[in-house]
Every structure is written in C-alpha cells, then in structure tokens.
Amino acid sequence: MQQIVRVTDLTKQFKNLKAVDHLSYTVNEGDVYGFLGQNGAGKSTTIRMMLTLIKPTAGHIEIFGMDLAKKRREILRNIGAVIEKPDVYKYLSAYENLQLFARLSGIKPTRKQMMDQLEMVGLAQRAEDKVKTFSQGMKQRLGIGIALVHNPQLIILDEPTNGLDPQGIADIRNLILHLSRESNKTIIVSSHLLSEIEQIATRVLIIDKGKKLVEGNATELLDPAQTIVELQTLDNAFALQQLQLSNWTDKIQGQRNNTIVIKLDRKEIPALHTDLVNMQIQLLSLQPRHSLEDYFLQVTSGNQHVDTYTN
C-alpha cells in the first residue's frame, strides 16, 4: 500500500517546551488515521507542521512521496484541512466563502458543483446566508466543505465534530467513511472524542508530550479478541520479573501507574490467571480493557514511552 505521509523524527522546540519530540509515523493511502492525544500532547503542532504553518526544529515530512520542505506548493494543492476551529470570513455567505477558498486552491467550480458541495455538508439551504448568522456546528460543516472543495487526496481534520449535535456528529462520521470508502481519500482525523475515532479509524496514533505512545492498526487495537489486561499486584517488580521469565514475556506491554499491561488473546486470560497463581504472584486485580478510550487512558496516564507494536 502506498505511503501518503511519512513523518520521521519530527521535533518542535518552542523556547522551553518540546512540543513534538522525535515523532515518526506513516499514513497509508485510504487510511482513516486517528490522531489521538490529550490537550497539549502535540497534535495541533504536528498538524500545523504538516501544513507548513510551523517550521520543524528537526525531522522530515514527506507527503505524496515528496519532501514538504522542497515541494510545499505541489503538496498543499492536494491537501484539504480544517485546523482546530473552522474559522471563515463571517461577513461573507457560505457560498462566497466556498468560492473564495476554491479559487485560492486553484480551481473555479461551477455553481452546481459548489451547491453540490454545500449539499454534501448540509448547507445548501443556507448557501446565501452570511456566516455570522451560523451556529458553531454549521461553521464546522462549512469548514469541512471548504476542505473538500478542491477534491484533495489527503484530508486533515482537526477536531471535526467540535460543536456538532449528535446528528451532526453522525453526519460527519458518515461523510468521513464515505470519503474513505467511496472516494479512496486518505483522512487524518484528530479528535478527543475517542468513541468517534473508534468508529471510523483504520489506524491510530496516540501521542503524549510530543512523543509517540502507540501507532497501530485500529482493528487490532480494538479487536475484542486482542485484549489489554491490566494487572495490579502486591509487588509489581517481582511480578514483572516472574512474567518476563515465563511464556508471557512477549506479551508484556509495559508498566505504568502501578499496573502491568499485557496484551493477549481474550481466551488466554484464564491461563494467565492460573500462571499468576502458580508463580505465586499476589494479585490484587486483573482488569481486561478493550475500548479505545480505555486503551487511550491507559497509555496516556503514564509517562513511559511505548513503541509501535503494530504496523
């Protein structure tokens, strides 16, 4: 599968803050790539570096097989983005905004094409209304319409469901899925709504404090058969030592917040339990987790860096 985005050792140092720290990841053609992290984790800084709004301190960004630093214009021509908030010109109508950004993207769509675009994001009825009369959700939808107006190959959506009501969220989810499945677009979605990412992402990147915690295949991450188990014991150091000497050693994901994290097949849980008893590990709790939210909270609650486990 063709790599659309390849980020290598990307670093951004603001005076006293390392916002992004040697971040590397790849996005493949057709991916809906969930970009997750707590507030201040470095998601927006990373996205802004991909759009050349922020200059990296170090590292390399390659998009569509071209170096972003050298082929900025060619690359940006094929990217549509909503960056943080869908801010547009409030004194212009939805139609005028769309037309303006279409021209900025180098195209001159017909009125019908423009209206189709507005129809797709549910704003055709309000096409001639000034944006200052729009709700946050309508602005969000217009922002997405603007990101799509020039039919880009790569779409970057930063918090696309912000300010939307449940129906609006469902509409955007369906739109993203449609763009991915029917139009084979590659979409990077940053969001704090993990349940949304869970429903649409094919691959997921979780970052914390600018560092990659996990990059993986979403279906594998969320596969009910592939479960993350958190162990709490009276003596974690002893437990970890015993597990590393056992057949479970390859399945240990790490240790954080007084828990040992093990990834295993759901059917293996009874065997693990038996082995823990046999190893005389004094178990306080054994908790299986398999939602993305659980996984996200689990990996971002500690400071340890977890390597990529799936590609």
Place this chain on the structure above:
Amino acid sequence: MLTLIQIELYKIFRRPRTYIAFGAIAALILIIQFGLKLDGKSYSDFLMKDIGGSMVIDGNIINGYLLCYIMLQLLLVHVPLLVALIAADMISGEANMGTLRLLLSKPYSRTELLLAKFLAATVYTIMLLIWLAILALFLSMWIFGLGDLFLMKSSYVVLINQHDVFWRYAGAFVFAALAMVTVAALGFFLSIFAENSIGPIVATMSFIVFFTILSTLNIPIFNVLKPYLFTTHLISWKEFFDLKVNDANEAIIGSIQNPQRIITSALVLLLHIVGFVGGAIFIFNKKDVLS
C-alpha cells in the same frame, strides 16, 4: 498572484469597515463645501485679515482650486488613520478571525501572500486618494468654479495662474498617494506582530505622531535625523505649489521651485515602503503561525 490580489481586494471591499473611510472623507468634504458655499465671503475676509493692509486683492479668492488645497491640508493629516484601519488589519485581522492558518495552508508562498495583501492595501489607499480627489478637487471645481490659486505661506503669498494649477494637483495627489502608501506599509509591517487589529492601528498612528513631532521639533540634535524620517516627507506634496520666480519676481508658469526636494522625498518614502514590506516578508517567513 493576480488571483491572490483579486481575492484580497474582494475581501477588502466586502467589509463594511472599508466604507467608513470613504464615508468619513465624503462627510468632511461635503460639510466644508456646504459651509464655504454659504459663507465663503467671511472665510475669505478671515484669510485676508493679516495681509489686508499690505496688498489689495481684487476679486474672489474662493474657488475650487483653493478649496481643494485647504481640504488637502486638513485631510491628509487624518487620512493616515483611515489607511491604517485597513492596512494594519491585513494580517492581524486574519489572525484574529482565525482565517490566517487556512490561508497559509493554501498552495501559495508566504511572500506571495504578503505581497498580494500589500498590493491590495495599496489599491485601497489609492482608491481612497482618488475618492478624495473626486470630491475635494473635481466637485469643488464644479461647485465653486475655477480661478487663480491664491496661497498664503508662512512669509509670502503665492499666486498661481488658473491654467497652471491642475497639473500641480495631479502631481500632489500622486505624491500624496505615495505618502499614504508609506503609511500603509508601516501599518502592514506592524500587523504581522499582532493577533488583533487594534494594536497595529494604534501603533501606526503612534509612530506617525511620534515621528511627526520629531520632524517638527527644532532641536539641533534631532535635526540630523529629520531627513531620514518618513514623516518629514509626508507633506512634500506642497512643493508642487511653490513656483520659481524671474528677476521681476513674477511666477514662472510650469515651474516648481525645488523639484529636487520632491524627488528626494519620494525616494525616502519609497525606501521606507521597501523597508517596511521587505521587513514584514522577512520576519513573517520565519514566523510560526500559532493563531
């Protein structure tokens, strides 16, 4: 690039704020014209009060040309604020609205975008000056008619034959446009440092007031600086209305007393424009956009 300039102009002229400047100039000029139409004689007497004992003027000095000169003197002091309203908002306004990041993620270089924005601000400034010319010169000519231009300078009077005036106004307006574009360039430069337009607008006016005071202060230590301050040269349009005289002390038609001063002033202003815009491009190209 042309598309970018068209888009920037479209944005400028779709904003209600843009028309405040055109409205303000129209209101001021129409009020002055109305007042002088009703009571021009009193104003003429007031002007002649100081020199009435030493010379006699036969006829009416109030005509379209004099009105335009009076209005230029009054308005060109205030036009910088109207120019700054737009120019100082070009980048900071986009940052404030949140549209800057969307603009900069489009396939144009920052240099192209800034040049397009500055050129659009320049077009706006020139249109403002054209509007000023239409109302202050042409409308005054229509309402008050034509005549010789009688000007009182600090220590002498200038009488310009009516057939020798119009081209001087053309030159004066072109120069005034250059002066106002310099103000636009300053506002534009300051706008890259802020995320709302109030700061750069106030800063632009503060710079102009500060340097104008320095330009007019007659303190020897500041005299060295004066030739290099753009504020010293903003009013050099008046040089078009100083004539050379022959040995009989008669005005030479078609002459300008000190054309070199106009050229020098124009060059200083041009250098400032290049400096402000070049500085803005240099700094903005290195800037991380966090708005």
